[in-house]
Amino acid sequence: xxxxxxxxxxxxxxxxAALVREVFWVIALGVIACYVFFVALGAxxxxxxxxxxxxxxxxLVLWIVHAWAQDHRHRDDERDPRLSAARExxxx
Numbered sequence: 001x002x003x004x005x006x007x008x009x010x011x012x013x014x015x016x017a018a019l020v021r022e023v024f025w026v027i028a029l030g031v032i033a034c035y036v037f038f039v040a041l042g043a044x045x046x047x048x049x050x051x052x053x054x055x056x057x058x059x060l061v062l063w064i065v066h067a068w069a070q071d072h073r074h075r076d077d078e079r080d081p082r083l084s085a086a087r088e089x090x091x092x
Contacts, residue, residue, distance in 0.1 A: 025066055028059050 036057045039046055046053040 025063065028063050032056055032060050032063065 035052070036044060
């Protein structure tokens with residue numbers, strides 16, 4: 001079986017890209033949490049900072065889509081076929 005290799009692709013680079021991607025999503029969640037905290041605290045009203053409110057709203061939608069996609073992607077990866085077979089043998 002042959003393996004497709006990209007000319008400038010390396011495991012280290014893809015690991016670095018994955019790390020950067022995950023750091024972005026953690027920071028995005030932190031920004032969303034800070035916004036919600038300060039709105040709940042009464043530091044500002046969402047209508048007063050409309051641009052920031054829209055940006056955080058878009059970021060929130062993107063984060064929800066990301067979390068949903070990650071959940072569905074990992075749900076299929078984590079199933080062990082031995083557990084499924086054992087469950088079928090037991091009848092539940």
